[in-house]
Amino acid sequence: MGVRLIATDVDGTLVRSDHRTISPRNRVAFAAARQAGIDVLAISGRQPYSIGAIVAGSPLEGFVVGSNGAVAVDLANRHVLFEELLDVDAQRTLAHAMLAEFPEARVVSVRSAGNEYVAQHGYVGEQDPGAENALWPVSHRFADLDDVLAEPSLKLVVKHPDPTVAPEQMLEVARGLAVPGTHPTTSGAPFLEVGRAGVSKASALARFAADRGIDPADVVTFGDNLNDVEMLRWAGLGVAMGNAVAGAKEAADEVTLHHEADGVAVVIERLLGL
CATH class of the missing domain: 3.40.50.1000 (HAD superfamily/HAD-like)
Structure with missing residues (x-):
């Protein structure tokens, strides 16, 4: 080739x-x-x-x-x-459905070309593996769920505090929900990652x-x-x-x-x- x-x-x-x-x-x-x-x-x-x-x-x-x-x-x-941003209605539908299945999970919205993280109160852990390495400053803040889901996301993160609940388990549920406009996946990080469909x-x-x-x-x-x-x-x-x-x-x-x-x-x- x-x-x-x-x-x-x-x-x-x-x-x-x-x-x-x-x-x-x-x-x-x-x-x-x-x-x-x-x-x-x-x-x-x-x-x-x-x-x-x-x-x-x-x-x-x-x-x-x-x-x-x-x-x-x-x-x-x-x-x-x-x-490429995840539509607000799609992310709300997906997030609420996932939280109904996993009530202890918490959600993070990644915004502004990846430079802003808005995490649901109670979220524990880094949103990004190796996030202490940054080529330029980024913003992290906590908020109520409605605020987290209020704006389109570059990526929506759903993390469960119990390490025995694997991201792949949440992925199976997310795929089963088949929420229009969403594309769930995993990367080896300890959370589900959801982007825009396509x-x-x-x-x-x-x-x-x-x-x-x-x-x-x-x-x-x-x-x-x-x-x-x-x-x-x-x-x-x-x-x-x-x-x-x-x-x-x-x-x-x-x-x-x-x-x-x-x-x-x-x-x-x-x-x-x-």
Whole structure:
């Protein structure tokens, strides 16, 4: 295949288990890809401020896609390239239905291109893995549920305080509810993530690639979780990590090594003949 774009998930894929470190081998591999004229892109369930802190000073610094494909930002000037928002009526319907099933759960609305978090009173824990890493300041506040749901969200987070209630369990319920206008998924973080229907990492990549005249057949994607499934299927070569969940492996064209074993670099080196 003629590779023109390489897009990688972040947690469980690009970075090590500390959720912040890009290994030297992965850095060298992406630098070689860029030198070969290939576009590279970090795409994550995280928000741009958080992705930016990780890729700063690396070959992946530039445009990033966050919130599972709902927002894209140019890190050089913080310019928002696009946002895809979850409609208020849809998120209210989904949130109230989920809270009826899981009364102890709490909801967070992610807004303003990922720079504002409005959390329901009683929410415990970080909304974003590694949220202490921020390339620029972000806003966090607590509010009543009506306030949390009053404005469209880039992403709606639903978290249960009991760790025995897995996000995948909530995902099954959310999918069963089939609320129009919503797209629930999980990323390996300890909560359910809900975006706008039709929005995924694949939809963001399709837009990014089309703007550059890149055919999906010339795109390589790397991922490890359910929020990566669409882009693994969409790309000419979808690669799941050795540590990936079963759904991601089933969606991929091949499975590489564990993210701690530089599985991303291994494939890039092969494709570049290094």
